[in-house]
């Protein structure tokens with residue numbers, strides 16, 4: 001029999017599903033061949049934190065109808081009182097309402113198969129838009145926050161076998177912070193579809209520091225890789241380079257051996273920062289952003305990663321060399337694209353779109369594996385600032401005004 005049971009008074013073991021009563025069943029050999037070892041549990045009552053559940057008694061019982069075949073442990077447990085810590089959350093109550101930090105938010109707002117304690121979140125451009133009431137929040141009331149890193153505290157539903165209590169996981173996009181409740185809270189319930197296990201190399205804080213911005217930067221790098229772009233092809237441009245996604249894109253490309261040119265509106269302030277991340281050159285963004293130039297201009301870049309859109313992207317396409325690829329993920333300057341088909345039909349330039357929100361799970365996994373493998377953690381730490389949940393609303397305007405550099409982790413308990 002597998003020994004999963006600890007002594008009376010101890011907390012539930014992490015590899016065991018939460019339960020008022022839990023059975024860890026060792027099926028007899030013929031059944032195991034057919035169904036595998038089984039585990040059965042009853043979900044803990046709503047409002048009870050798993051850490052509050054204590055084992056009273058363990059008992060070996062015959063499994064499978066008392067035939068004596070196989071074996072099981074029954075854990076008798078108790079859960080004192082309701083979980084004492086109330087949920088803290090930023091909530092946007094209704095369309096156009098100002099976001100508020102609630103110290104005792106209503107946990108019954110949450111829905112979703114996987115129940116989590118949120119360990120950290122992060123502030124992205126999109127979160128700034130949601131907090132400022134600029135069209136991102138599509139359901140109300142809404143807890144914003146498009147990223148979260150958390151610990152699974154309980155799972156319900158039939159499609160959640162991939163995870164069990166105690167697992168560390170992360171989620172970027174998949175509708176959270178837009179139409180589903182997001183990461184600016186101490187608790188969350190999410191659907192498992194886009195949930196990724198936290199890579200062993202990363203702490204919760206570093207995974208939040210990477211967040212949607214870093215995940216998107218890696219998706220863009222993978223678009224260039226899949227297009228066959230190699231470091232010997234020539235210079236790669238990164239626009240919006242001092243922003244969250246831009247900073248991580250610079251570090252990732254430089255780490256892969258590309259010669260990176262970083263375009264920024266803050267050359268004086270951030271030039272040295274961008275060189276430290278690995279940029280070989282720094283451009284003033286006005287070169288690209290002010291006027292849409294001719295549709296075909298001198299061929300300067302073998303490829304580009306663009307987070308800015310609008311006139312900037314039109315000029316980047318016009319300056320991309322024959323056969324080059326531009327991965328576009330953002331609209332910090334604007335959603336318009338004042339260009340013509342000429343870069344595509346006369347230079348074979350490819351415009352590759354990047355969408356982190358609806359990204360399928362295998363690609364999420366590929367991107368997070370690559371991030372855990374490649375991203376220089378000292379560079380990540382150097383570009384990261386931490387704020388508490390209580391400071392997050394005040395940071396929305398700063399990120400929208402382009403005043404934030406690198407990445408901002410949100411400590412949800414602070």
Ligand SMILES: NC(=O)c1ccc[n+]([C@@H]2O[C@H](COP(=O)([O-])OP(=O)(O)OC[C@H]3O[C@@H](n4cnc5c(N)ncnc54)[C@H](OP(=O)(O)O)[C@@H]3O)[C@@H](O)[C@H]2O)c1
Nearest residue numbers: 125240241242243244245264265330331332333355356402
């Ligand atoms: N497609 C997706 O799945 C996806 C995922 C993540 C983000 N995004 C989008 O990507 C963009 C960047 O996101 P982020 O979280 O990295 O934001 P961020 O940290 O605020 O960075 C944006 C950067 O863009 C530059 N910028 C700002 N306003 C500009 C303007 N008017 N003209 C030209 N450049 C400007 C600034 O860089 P400099 O100061 O260096 O110029 C700024 O730091 C946003 O539009 C966001 O919505 C899309």
